[in-house]
Amino acid sequence: MEKNTRSMYFVPGNEPKMLQDAPVFDPDAIVIDLARRVPATEKDSARILVKEALQFLDYSNVEVIVRINPLSSEYGLKDVETIAPVKPNALMIPKARVEDIQTLANMLSGIEQAQGLEEGTIKLIPMIDSILGLESVHSIINASSRVTAAFLNAEDLAADYGSKRTKEGDEILYARSKVSMACRAAGIEVIDTPYMDINDSEGLEMDTEKANLLGFTGKAAIDGRQVEAINIVFDASLRQAAFPQAHTHI
Amino acid sequence: MKNAVGVELPEFIEGYGVVKPFAGAFAGYGQVQKAAVRLESVQPGKTKLLRSIDEAIEKVNLRDGMTISFPSHLRNGDHVINQVMAVIAAKGIKDLHIAATHIFPIHELLVDYIKRGIVTGLSASYISPGAVAKAITKGYLKNPAVLRSHGGRPRAIESGELHIDVAFIGAPTADAYGNINGVQGKAACGTLSYGIADAQYADKVVAITDNLVPYPACPIEISQEYVDYVVTVDSIGDPHGIVSGTLSVTKDPVGLRIASLAAQFIDEAGYIKDGMSFQSGAGGTSLAVTAEVRKRMKEKNVIGSFAAGGVTGFIVDMMNEGLFRSVFDVQCFDLKAIASYRDNPRHQGMSGSLYGNPNTKGALVNNLDIMILGATEIDTEFNVNVITGSDGVIMGGSGGHNDTAAGSKLSVIVTNLIKGRLPIVKSKVTTVATPGETVDVLVTEHGIAINPRRSDLIVKLKDSSLPLVPIEKLKEMAERLTGIPEPIPFSDEIVAVVEYRDGSIIDVVKKPLDTGGCKPRN
Amino acid sequence: MLITKTAQAGSTVKSDVLITVSPSETPGIHLELKSKDVILKQFGKQIEKVIMDKVKELGADNVNIRAEDKGALDYTIRARVQAALERASN
Incomplete structure (x- = not known):
């Protein structure tokens, strides 16, 4: 990615008003969701809407990421065929496996060639949303040079191991640590799961601080109001990092 | 003849009388005369x-x-x-x-x-x-x-x-x-x-x-x-x-974003300070601006002079928190405001004349620092329409809009850049209610435009991180999304006269020709 | 593109448009556009053109199109017309 992605704002792909309003909140990236937040009966319509939106709306100040349906579903490949030609900055891949990343990388090369784009233009962001994905995160993120970030979806992940999500997030401490360290070791960005209570701004701030301390480089937002708070936390951490290092060595 | 906002007016309007064209927001001040009152005196019994x-x-x-x-x-x-x-x-x-x-x-x-x-x-x-x-x-x-x-x-x-x-x-x-x-x-x-x-x-x-x-x-x-x-x-x-039981701050994230930008602008322009006075409408976005201003006043430990206008429970709370010494009230919007007006001597009523009448020895709007206003349309001259929809149909009125815009030191228009498919920033508003010379800044979710007449604000905010853009740019952004609206055809029949606060005519409403919209095509 | 059945796409929520297409007995594209007066007066012709252009681009004919607009922008109108036509031709 061109710039640090502090905030990644998710919007449902089938709602025109949300698509139009998304850049207003000044997120670093928007994730247009064709998967979870689009019902099965609207997959076709949402896909076309997103294709049109990317060509019409002014997204010049944000990174545009489209969350496609899992490649194992009947929608995933169609999503890629329709969306990739209108040049999103990246595709987000749910239930990503190593072979999915490789398949997509090859497919995108073909589309890029056909569209006259430089190979590797469209990036891939695997979503870590299952026990299997978590335990193979290292292989997944290293499966292609197109992978420039990973996103931890703790809601689906916790559901996969039968845990209940809490505001404190102790139940995802291992997952957060594992994903963030794997990504930092690979030198890519790592985006934390969203804070689900959109009306709790203090909780959001604390949760974002925690993610920041655990090594995440950004956090997902599910409401426009969350974007600014997330940006502020990661900006503050950048400023702290700019301070001279302590002179004591251990 | 043309008035000072470029509206073509006849010399005489049947059923209204001789036309006094609007000559500028401050052209009407000077010596004035009040009418004598005729009454029937009442004797005891x-x-x-x-x-x-x-x-x-x-x-x-x-x-x-x-x-x-x-x-x-x-x-x-x-x-x-x-x-x-x-x-x-x-x-x-x-x-x-x-x-x-x-x-x-x-x-x-x-x-x-x-x-x-x-x-x-x-x-x-x-x-x-x-x-x-x-x-x-x-x-x-x-x-x-x-x-x-x-x-x-x-x-x-x-x-x-x-x-x-x-x-x-x-x-x-x-x-x-x-x-x-x-x-x-x-x-x-x-x-x-x-x-x-x-x-x-x-x-x-x-x-x-x-x-x-x-x-x-x-x-x-x-x-x-x-x-x-x-x-x-x-x-x-x-x-x-x-009255409403409660009026609440908008939950619409875009409205909240506009409010946050507006409050930041007001703060950076130097208006959040001890002794400040403030008024905003009771619309969801205006109320959200009030909430953001409250946050900034608390952060800075500012004690304001007064809040004014149509008063909500939210404003009452701010007075009771010590953020304002007084409230001037021309209309209670909710039950909390009514109770406060009844019980609290610092909650001061005011007549319409004290509120906004320019032909007095000073209306309260003259003491206003910050005024938050809405708009149905605003044009690149900063003229504001709150009278008619963009189809020319009456749907509002000045209320206190042009009074407060003229009196306040900083009048801020907050609005979405587009509403549905309708562009709010246009090259020409359908009906002028408030002249652009009294409007200082427009805040939308896509950017903030300072009226070029306020060169002091432009200088003061030159290093701001706020998305400051010329108003023409906002108009282009709106029209890129909506397309350029086709002009509405009007007849010559004047159905309403819009007086500026000084009694001059700032605009007229003409009867729209009934185009009937688009007929089904066969 | 052969329109064989009635189908819809879009919705009647704000900033969207509900497009209903169905096969027509008579040749041509039969368009009925509904929206608020204030939109029809200023944008009615533009919206009609966007719809007609999309229908022609996809090569559909002998079709009735009903558009119930809630303030949609052009890109949404194009997308919903395409989705409705694709659904009606399967």
Whole structure:
């Protein structure tokens, strides 16, 4: 990615008003969701809407990421065929496996060639949303040079191991640590799961601080109001990092 | 001839009179004259309490062609206009001019009276979208309607331009000798600001109440010295239509984003400081700006002088938190505001004239620092329309818009750049209510435009991180999304005259030609 | 593109448009556009053109199109027309 992605704002792909309003909140990236937040009966319509939106709306100040349906579903490949030609900055891949990343990388090369784009233009962001994905995160993120970030979806992940999500997030401490360290070791960005209570701004701030301390480089937002708070936390951490290092060595 | 905002006007408008073109927001100041008042003095022993509205209409000798006024804070709960007009219609009186403050959907009956020639003229500060607004737009009124601001209406009354023969004042509480208050009774509405000029200047004043109390009806807001007769009715208004239980800050993230940008702008412009004064509308986004301003005042430990305007519980809370020393109230918007106005001496009422009348020794708007306003449309000259929709149909009125914009040190328009498919920033507004020379800044979710006349603000914010853009750029952004709107065709028929607060004509509303929209294509 | 059945796409929520297409007995494209007056007066012709252009681009004919607009922008109108036509031709 061109710039640090502090905030990644998710919007449902089938709602025109949300698509139009998304850049207003000044997120670093928007994730247009064709998967979870689009019902099965609207997959076709949402896909076309997103294709049109990317060509019409002014997204010049944000990174545009489209969350496609899992490649194992009947929608995933169609999503890629329709969306990739209108040049999103990246595709987000749910239930990503190593072979999915490789398949997509090859497919995108073909589309890029056909569209006259430089190979590797469209990036891939695997979503870590299952026990299997978590335990193979290292292989997944290293499966292609197109992978420039990973996103931890703790809601689906916790559901996969039968845990209940809490505001404190102790139940995802291992997952957060594992994903963030794997990504930092690979030198890519790592985006934390969203804070689900959109009306709790203090909780959001604390949760974002925690993610920041655990090594995440950004956090997902599910409401426009969350974007600014997330940006502020990661900006503050950048400023702290700019301070001279302590002179004591251990 | 063209007025100072470039609107072409005739010399004379049939049913209105000689046109005084708008010559600039501050051209009307100087020596002024108030009208003399004619009244019937009351000697000891006379009673004022009458049995019915019918009897009151007989006593005041209401005749064809007169002007009757209905100052009201009862909003869409008002029962006074409908009850009085029903009696008047039954008595066969016609050709009346109604000098209202507000027309709401509840007043739909007026359409019938307009069609039957019982009502031939109408003036108001605000006409909400609905049947009456549509009827006026279609030209059903014999004479053009006249729209005046909250300050302009009392100015017109006090100068004699708007002479009222009989004022019918809805009184939430009254005694039999004509003392009135608005803070007690089942139709309590708080302040009675809009009716002060009517009470003082009308030839005859009739108080209509549904809560007659033993003498005296303290705390008195309009006193017996101005009131000729008192009539009791079952109900002057529906409390549910008068006030809202609670008004809340918008939940719309875009509205909140606009509010956050506006507050940051106000702060960076240096207006969040001790002694500041502040007013905002009660719309969701305006209220959100108030919430953001409150946050910044607390952070900076600022104590403001006063908050003003239509008052909500939110503003009351800010005063009680110590963020403002006082509140000036021209209309209570909710129950909390009414209770505060009744109980707290720092919660000060004000007449419409004190609020915004330019022909006084200083209206309160002159003391305002920050004013937050909405807009139906705004053009690249910063002229604002709050009168008509972009289809030319009446859906509002100046209210206090042009009064506060002219008086305040910083007038901020907050609005979405587009609403649905309609662009709000345009090359020309459909109807000018507030001249651009009194508007300082426009805040939208896509950027902030400072009026080039405010070079001081441009200099002050030159290093700001805020998304500052020329207003022309905002217009282009809006039109890129919506397309360029086709001009609405209008006839030459003037259906309403828009007076600026000083009584000059800033614009007229012409009857839109009925294009019928798009017909199904076969 | 052969329109064989009635189908819809879009919705009647704000900033969207509900497009209903169905086969027509008579040749041509039969368009019925509904929206607020204030939109029709200023944008009616533009919206009609966007719809007609999309229908022609996709090569549909002998079709009735009903558009119930809630303030949609052009890109949404194009997308919903395409989705409705694709659904009606399967």
